[in-house]
Amino acid sequence: MSAAPITPVAQKENRFAVFAARFFENKIAAGALVVLISIILLAVLAPWITPQNPYDLGQVDIMDGRMKPGEEAFAGYTFWLGSDGAGRDLYSAILYGLRISLMVGVFSGLIALVIGTAVGLIAAYAGGRTETLIMRLVDLQLSFPAVLVALMLVAAMGKGVDKIIIALVTVQWAYYARTVRGNALSERKKEYVEAAKNLGLSSSRILFGHIMPNCLSPLIVVATIQTAHAIALEATLSFLGIGLPQTEPSLGILISNGFEYMMSGKYWISVYPGLALLITVFSINLVGDQLRDVLNPRLNK
Amino acid sequence: MTSPILSIRDLETHFFTRGGVVKAVNKVSLDINEGKILGLVGESGSGKSITGFSIMQLIDEPGRIVGGSIKLKGEELVSLSERQMRDVRGKRISMIFQDPMMTLNPVLKIGAQMTEAITAHEKVSKRDAWQRARDGLAEVGIPSPEERLEAYPHQLSGGMRQRVAIAIAFLNRPEFIIADEPTTALDVTIQGQILAQAQKLCSQYKTAMIWITHDLSVVSGLADEIAVMYAGRIVEQGPSALVLNQPRHPYTAGLIKSVPGKHMVGHRLYQIPGMTPSLLTLGDECAFQARCPHKKDQCKTGPAMTEDGARLYRCHNPITGLNISEELGA
Numbered sequence: 001m002s003a004a005p006i007t008p009v010a011q012k013e014n015r016f017a018v019f020a021a022r023f024f025e026n027k028i029a030a031g032a033l034v035v036l037i038s039i040i041l042l043a044v045l046a047p048w049i050t051p052q053n054p055y056d057l058g059q060v061d062i063m064d065g066r067m068k069p070g071e072e073a074f075a076g077y078t079f080w081l082g083s084d085g086a087g088r089d090l091y092s093a094i095l096y097g098l099r100i101s102l103m104v105g106v107f108s109g110l111i112a113l114v115i116g117t118a119v120g121l122i123a124a125y126a127g128g129r130t131e132t133l134i135m136r137l138v139d140l141q142l143s144f145p146a147v148l149v150a151l152m153l154v155a156a157m158g159k160g161v162d163k164i165i166i167a168l169v170t171v172q173w174a175y176y177a178r179t180v181r182g183n184a185l186s187e188r189k190k191e192y193v194e195a196a197k198n199l200g201l202s203s204s205r206i207l208f209g210h211i212m213p214n215c216l217s218p219l220i221v222v223a224t225i226q227t228a229h230a231i232a233l234e235a236t237l238s239f240l241g242i243g244l245p246q247t248e249p250s251l252g253i254l255i256s257n258g259f260e261y262m263m264s265g266k267y268w269i270s271v272y273p274g275l276a277l278l279i280t281v282f283s284i285n286l287v288g289d290q291l292r293d294v295l296n297p298r299l300n301k
Numbered sequence: 302m303t304s305p306i307l308s309i310r311d312l313e314t315h316f317f318t319r320g321g322v323v324k325a326v327n328k329v330s331l332d333i334n335e336g337k338i339l340g341l342v343g344e345s346g347s348g349k350s351i352t353g354f355s356i357m358q359l360i361d362e363p364g365r366i367v368g369g370s371i372k373l374k375g376e377e378l379v380s381l382s383e384r385q386m387r388d389v390r391g392k393r394i395s396m397i398f399q400d401p402m403m404t405l406n407p408v409l410k411i412g413a414q415m416t417e418a419i420t421a422h423e424k425v426s427k428r429d430a431w432q433r434a435r436d437g438l439a440e441v442g443i444p445s446p447e448e449r450l451e452a453y454p455h456q457l458s459g460g461m462r463q464r465v466a467i468a469i470a471f472l473n474r475p476e477f478i479i480a481d482e483p484t485t486a487l488d489v490t491i492q493g494q495i496l497a498q499a500q501k502l503c504s505q506y507k508t509a510m511i512w513i514t515h516d517l518s519v520v521s522g523l524a525d526e527i528a529v530m531y532a533g534r535i536v537e538q539g540p541s542a543l544v545l546n547q548p549r550h551p552y553t554a555g556l557i558k559s560v561p562g563k564h565m566v567g568h569r570l571y572q573i574p575g576m577t578p579s580l581l582t583l584g585d586e587c588a589f590q591a592r593c594p595h596k597k598d599q600c601k602t603g604p605a606m607t608e609d610g611a612r613l614y615r616c617h618n619p620i621t622g623l624n625i626s627e628e629l630g631a
Contacts (some may be wrong), residue, residue, distance in 0.1 A: 191403035197359055199418045199469070200391035209417070213408040 022294045029290030032283040039280055043098040050092035051077035055248050061087045066261065069268055082268035084257050088249070090268060094276045097251040100244065101280065104161060105231035108168035113223055115169065116176025117212070123177065124184035125207050135181065141174035146229075147236055154242050164243055168230045179222045183215040217295040224288030228281045235277050251277045304375065305332040306509035307356070307394075307477050312369035314348075314355045323580045325351040325364065327533035333477070333526075336507040338500065340520030340541065342556065343530035346577055349513045352530070353479040356511075357396060358386050373477060392422040395470040397499075399482040401462035405454040411438075411465055412450030418472050437468040441498055460491035464498065471502050478503070478510045484519060496523050517560055521545055529553045532578055532588035539612025549609065549619040552589045587617070595620070 024030045042049070052059050052075075059075075064087035067079045073089065081090040123134040141149075153167040187193065188211060196206045237243035238252025246253060251273045258269025314326035325348045333339045343349045354360055356371055358378065371378040373393060378386070398404040406414060415434035419425060425433075431450065438446035441464040454462055463483055470478050480499065484492040500523055503510050514520055520527055521541065528538040529552065537550040548554045555573040575592035587593070590600040595618045604617045 191398055191400060192406045194359070195396070195398055195404040195466075196406070198357055198390055198396040199421055200387045200389070201417065201421050202387065205417075205421070210406050210409070214406070216408075 019294065023290055026290050026293075029286050032286035032290075035279065036283040036287055039098060039276075039283065040102065042095055043102050046092070046095035046099055050089070050095050051075075052089040052092040054088040054093040054096050057247070063087065064089075066266055066269070068266075081272045082266075084254065084269045085261065086257075090254070090272050093249060093254055094251070094273050097249060097254055097273060098276060098280065100161070100248065100250040101231045101234060101277070104164055104168065104234045104250075105227045108165045108172060108230045109223055109227040111165065112169045112172035112226065113176055113219065116173040117180045117215075117219065119173065120177035120180030121184050121207050121212060121215075124181045124188060125203065125211070131181075134177070138174040138177050138181075141171075142178070146171045146233060150233055150237055151240070151242065154237055159242065159245050161244060164234055164237065167237070168233060171233065172226050172230060175222060175226055176219065179218055180215050183218055184211050187211045187214045221288055221292040221295060224284055224291060228284035228288065231284070232277070232281050305334050306374060307331070307333045307511075308370075308372045308375075309352075309356070310370045310372075312352065312355060312371060313367045314351055314360055314364060315367045316364040318363060318581075321581045324533050324583070325580065326355055328369070329530075329533075329535055330369075331511075331528060331535070331538075333509040333511060335509055336504055337525045338503055338510045338512055338523055340524030340527045341511055341513045341530060342515065342517060342520060342527060344515055344556075344577065346580075347530040348533040349515075349530050350481055353396065353481050353511065353513055356477075356479060357390060357394065359390075388422065391418055391475075392473045393475055394477045394479065395473065395475045397463075397466050397470045397478065397480040397483045400486045401459055401466050401483075402454075402486070404466055405462055407454055409453075410450065411452050411454065411457070415450070415465075415469055415472065418469050422473055433472065434468075437472050438465065440471070440502070441465075441468045442494075443468070460487055460495065463487060463491075463495055467495070467499060467502070471506065471508070474506055475508060478508055480510060480512045482514050483512075485514070485516070492519070499523075517545070517556055529556065532583060533580060534588060534615065535606075535613075536589065536616070537612065537614040539610075539614075543610075543612055549612070549614040550589075550616045551593050551595050551618075551620060553614075554620055555592075587615075 023033075047053065051073075054060065061074050064073050064079070064083050065085050067073070067083040069080060069082040071079050071082070073079055073083070077089070079089055079091070081094065083089055084093065119134055123131040150167045150171050153170060154163060157163040157166065193206060193210060196210050201209075234243060234250065235252035235255070238250045239256040241256065243252055244250045249257065254273035255270050255277070258266070258271070258273070261269050309329060309331040312326055312329045313324065316323040316325055327348070329348075329352055331339065331341075341349045341352065351360070351364070355366055356378070358366070358381075360366060366379055369379070373389070378389065381389070405411070412431060412434055415437065416427065416430035419430040419433055420427075434450060435446045438449055443449055443461065443464055449457070449461075449465075454465075457465065466483070483499070484495050487495060496519065499510070499512075502508065512520060512524060524541050526539065527541050527544045528535050529544070529550065530536070531552050537544060537548065537553045544553060545557060548557060552573070558571045559573060561570055573592055578588055578591060585603045587600045587603050590596050593600070595616075597618050599617045604615050606613045606615050607619075
């Protein structure tokens with residue numbers, strides 16, 4: 001017989017193992033992944049591992065304002081990273097801020113992913129006028145600076161997590177649509193699509209059941225990069241004071257709050273949230289880069 | 302005389318390119334009976350694959366079926382809507398492709414792809430579909446089919462994948478199958494197995510089949526009838542043995558002579574001189590005249606199909622029984 005019996009289950013594990021092994025070949029990426037997972041864990045567990053809930057005004061004491069790192073709070077715990085002007089423990093505020101940042105980044109990324117993928121697939125499959133219309137819309141969207149579009153939208157809609165997510169989705173869907181359309185165009189010409197048509201499958205089934213799964217690996221890469229992008233964009237908007245409400249500070253607001261104290265030597269209020277943001281975005285980008293290298297078949301050794 | 306399963310009359314498929322109209326399929330007529338295999342032979346660009354895709358009505362832009370009729374058991378297919386045609390594809394007519402590496406979706410399990418072919422046309426439970434898929438694999442001689450259903454295409458060899466493709470083609474017990482060079486991408490030992498498999502299933506389920514190939518040695522043992530296509534037209538057609546042993550058309554003779562096996566070691570291999578004419582500039586003349594050793598003045602106007610016993614040919618100056626051995630260089 002032409003092929004020896006195989007055990008698919010073993011093969012599948014094998015595939016994942018190969019993937020993991022290749023991912024961890026790059027020590028920097030491996031480190032970034034560990035850092036990223038730690039950040040996510042810290043953010044998720046924030047309510048249980050922080051001494052203070054920075055969003056509960058009853059727990060924030062204005063008398064504790066602008067404490068240096070290491071000083072003790074009125075309530076007895078230590079401000080390891082100092083406190084901000086309102087007396088929030090920065091360590092707690094950063095973890096809570098990370099929760100918001102990650103949530104906004106992931107949610108807007110996911111929604112944009114779904115919308116962009118659907119739109120891109122439809123453009124590639126429909127062709128003709130539909131495609132032209134959709135892709136010109138994408139071009140139009142991408143020709144505006146993302147910050148500008150987001151600024152205008154949030155300024156028009158007002159503050160709030162939901163509005164920020166809407167603004168970020170509006171800015172991001174086009175990246176996904178463009179990536180998916182490019183991939184779907186090349187997949188569409190492949191013979192398995194012809195074969196699927198010959199089975200009498202409907203267009204939507206071919207599009208979502210056959211072409212889409214083949215476009216996923218580049219999408220994973222775009223999704224990681226775009227999530228990092230979204231987190232940075234949210235911080236930018238909040239820094240500019242039009243993102244999230246002051247009472248629930250995200251990283252951007254913390255940085256902006258500390259900005260006025262920078263010149264008076266109280267560096268920690270801006271620097272520590274800034275570092276947290278930097279490390280988060282940087283580690284996501286590193287992981288995304290490595291994913292791109294591992295998932296790109298052209299770079300396969 | 303039984304009525305044919307598939308009957309094509311004067312099929313015309315044209316491609317409207319910037320350079321002009323390409324008559325890829327030019328007045329092709331074919332009949333295929335129950336349980337019979339027709340070998341459609343021709344070189345690249347002769348229109349044999351386009352004929353297959355025309356039957357399926359999957360001609361991509363800028364191509365279009367501009368004339369003729371395709372009847373499946375008396376039912377006209379050309380006038381069907383896309384929606385109605387979708388019910389025919391994969392259910393009543395199915396297709397096997399050339400490259401098994403490309404025709405299976407790389408990211409879907411074999412089982413998913415097979416059950417989908419069933420559920421697209423019938424309301425059956427997943428369990429039943431899975432069972433039928435497994436039986437289908439067993440039928441084409443795939444060992445431990447249960448396990449293969451869980452496999453991805455890249456885990457199977459080329460021959461194995463083509464077996465899967467054949468199993469998918471037969472899943473819904475179609476009345477007609479189009480095989481578009483399914484053995485071309487396989488090595489010779491596997492070719493034989495695949496041919497035997499297809500032949501067995503065809504006679505078992507009384508499926509009519511059109512086997513498109515450029516390889517005469519493939520059809521000689523497989524096909525009941527042979528149709529030779531050249532530049533969009535059928536130039537000769539008839540029972541396999543007759544066409545292969547006593548070709549009337551000089552092009553058929555040239556093809557037979559080109560099979561390397563017929564040659565003595567040390568002699569130059571035979572090739573038909575010249576090249577296929579451009580379909581853009583082809584007029585009424587016999588398409589083969591520029592390369593034909595038997596060319597006469599009257600070849601400037603195209604010959605009609607001539608009936609000669611069980612066979613048909615399109616030539617003004619056919620090879621006769623007297624000089625046949627000399628023509629074939631045997």
